[in-house]
Amino acid sequence: MTTTSAVPVSLAEIARIAGVGRAAVSNWRRRHDSFPSRIGGTDVSPQFSLAEVEQWLRDNGKLKDVGGRELLWPRFEALGSRDESGLAIAEAARRMRSPRARVSQPELSGAARELVGEAARLGRAEGSRETFEFLLQRWLETHVRQLSTTPPPLATLMTRIALAVRLGGTDQRELTVLDPACGTGHLAAAALQEYDGPGLTVLACERDPALAALAAARLGFLTEDRGVRAEITTADALRDDSFAGSGADIALCNPPFNERDWGYEELATDQRWTHGLPPRTEPELAWVQHLLAHLKPGGTAVVVLPPAVASRKAGRRIRGSLLRTGALRAVVALPPGSAQPHSVSLQLWVLRAAPDGSAAAPPGQDALLVDATGFAKPGAREPGPDWDALGSFVLTAVQALDHPDRELPGSAVRVPLLDLLDDEVDVTPGRYTANSTEASGAELAASWEHLRTHLAELTDHVRYLSGLGFESGTAQTTATVGDLLKAGALTLRAGQQPTETAVAPREPTVPLLTVPDLLMDGTPSGTAPAGSAPAVVEEGDVVVAGVVRAFKAWVHSGPPLALGPQLYALRVDREKLDAHFLAGCLRAPANGRQAGTHASSSSRVDIRRLHVLQLPLAEQAAYAEAFRRLRAFETLLTRIDGSGRGLVDDVGDRLAAGGLTA
Incomplete structure (x- = not known):
């Protein structure tokens, strides 16, 4: 049986329990001889007894108002097995909703059953649904490398697309939703949250027992008092179709990618392959046809797929059939970071069953291709979309699917089937939108207005900077950074590359800026532990x-x-130095050349040898303002260069296309 004395916790977990930063816990450990001794781990990532830590925090008044969930989670993690901890969380959720229910997971150990009881009691005291969501999120974070989940914003977007595209949906009083690879139920949960009409039925399947149990627990909370029927089965949907013969109004799916052992041999004669037997290397097309086989007439499916499915040679025959029958209605290319794997620009395929059961697309029907890869969040340190802008753009595009006269936004285009049904049958949006995204009149007008604004700001800076006067022949005294350090006018910290062992699981992190980042666009590309990074700069x-x-x-x-x-990182004594004055003096090109150790561009600069003017604090203000203006002038030049080049390209495309009126 796992007791709290045998449960190990890291410094990061202690910080969460106490509601403080990791650095504070490190300080407690150094300053208090009574702090618990290490029971495991390493000097860099030590581990302590949960029971001893809890007692020490209580004795020293450092638990504050933190609830029992933070103390409970390490015990779930200490169960060791991913499956057992997941099943225990799901069982605890069931007991929270039904206190008298018996344990329905016979494979749980004695320690897990005891923990289930404690979690259920805590949930009923602190909020059942909130406690379950807390434990589920921690479980997902712990096993993030073993699991692939659908981010809630993507799940919401997929649901909204399906509801917008399905035919006859506004007149129906019942809705059936299917997810044949539901994981922990993110897509089914999004459907429950987005559809508030009557007669909702959710059918979900998952082959992993722990994930299926967690999905059932999640839907159990969402369906309380709503009259919603939810059925979750544990099975491999391709090999053992739990809902054969059932029809769905909408189907949502984020299937496993690149699985060769999906049942190619035993399913060779399956009736679901109406568009052709999927090649062994195309399991995603098996999932596509599985979804189509369960759609009611006019029903819509939205599925997440890797981009290679749109162009791989092995799947071109099936892609062609999907287009000819009108089953594949739209393909949306998402920005990298939308879902795992985060480095890939995944796609959403929008499928729809013919309302009349016909096996051919109506004459003149087009396919909608939407390139939304440009909706990455600006300035973000990790790839990921601006979900609000992305959702608005994609929904506007797909809502025009059945309205040929409606103008499409930005990088969305209708492509005639004849243009797609060539030797490659490539439905990658970027291939067709690259030449169709010429700027509209309104977009050109906005670009010109932005340029005028930048030029006006630039003119203001030119007026100020050109009016600066300089005395010649007057020698100004300077001090080096080393001198200022000795005088206590500033402090210096050197950055380092964090080691892998210094990063504990789920430890709070901060963006990490490196020299290669500066040579690119200046956006931090990595992260470092918040409490142990040697040089963390603040505003x-x-x-x-x-x-x-x-x-x-x-x-x-x-x-x-x-x-x-x-x-x-240099931190100034504000009674002696102005930070902008210091930065302006240091960044002078001549300063860097003089302090460089070699003549090559790869040489280092000796920071302590950089020179700074020696001026009283009151006189530094005028220099600081001039330095700020000079920096703003430099930034505007870069922006204007980019805006001007963009306008040259856009206006050039419009002129080459003809239609000049003035």
Whole structure:
């Protein structure tokens, strides 16, 4: 039996239990001799006894108002097995809703059963649904490398697309939703939240028993007091179709990718393959046909697929059949980061069964191809979409699916079937939208207005900077950064590359900026542990890049940021130095050349040798303002260059297309 004394917790988990940062826990450990001793782990990532930590936190008044969920989760994690902890969470959820229910998972160990009882009691005291969602989220985070889930924003978007595209839906008083590979129920949950009409039935299937149990638990909370019928089965939907003969109004699916052992041999004569037997290497097309086989006339399916399915040679015959019969109505290319795997631009295929059961697309029908890969969130340190903008754009496009006279937004295009049914049958949106996205008149007008605004700002800076006067022949005294460090006017911290062992699971992190990031677009590409990164800059600190090819200095604004190798953080004493004045002096090109250790562009800059003017704090203000203006002037030049080049391309395309009126 697992007791709390045998449950290990990391510094990051202790921080969550106490509701503080990891650095605070490290300070407690250094300052208090009574802090529990390490029972495992390493010097970098030590582990402690949960029971001893809880007692120490209580004795020292550091638990505050943190609920029991944080204390409960490490015990679930200590069960060790992914399946047992998942089944235990699902069983706890069932007991929260039905206190007198007996344990229905006979494979649970004694420790797991005891934990189920404690979790159920805690849930009824602190909120059943909230407790379950907390435990489920922690479970998913712990096993993120073993599981593929559908992010809630994507699940919501898929549901809205299906509801918007299905035919005859507005007149129906009942709705059946199918998800044959439901995982922990993200898509089914989105359908329950988006559809509030009467007569809702949810049919879901999952081959992994732990995931199926968690999906049933999640839907159990969502269907309470709604009169919704939900049926979740544990089976491999392709090999053992639990809902054979059942029809669905909408089907949603995020199937497993690239699985060769999907049942090719035993399912060779299956009646679902009306568009052809999927090749062994095309399991995704088996899922597509499985969904179509369960749609009612006019029903719609939305499925997440890897981009290769749209163009692989092995699947062109089936893609052609899907187009000729009108089953494949739209393909939406999503931005990278929309779902796992995050580095890939996944696609949504929108399928629809003919309302009259016909086996051919109506004459003149087009396919809608939507390239939404450009809706990545600007400035984000990790790839991912701007969900609000992406959802609005995609829904506007698909709502025009049955309205040929309706104008499509941006990079969405209707492609005649004859153009798609060539030797390749490639339905990748980017192949067809690249030449069809010429800027509209309104977009050109907006671009010109932005350029005028930038030029006006630039003119203001030119007026200010050109009016600066300089005395000649006057020698100004300077001090090096090393001198200022000795005088206590500033402090210096050097960035480092964090080691893998320093990052505990689920430990809070901050963006990590490196020199290669500066050479690209300046967007941090990695993360570092929040409490152990050697150099984390906060708003108002000065950052210096100590390498000639990327030499620069600036005042940091925004949330905390960790620095990688060859980047340095300077924090000024505000009674002695103005941060903008310091950054302006340091970033002078001549300063970097003088402090460089070699003449090559790969040489390092000795930060301590950089020179700063020696001026009283009151006189630094005028220099600081001039430096700020100069930095803004430089930024505007870059923006204007990009805007101008974009306008040259857009206007050139419009002129080459003809139609000039003035």
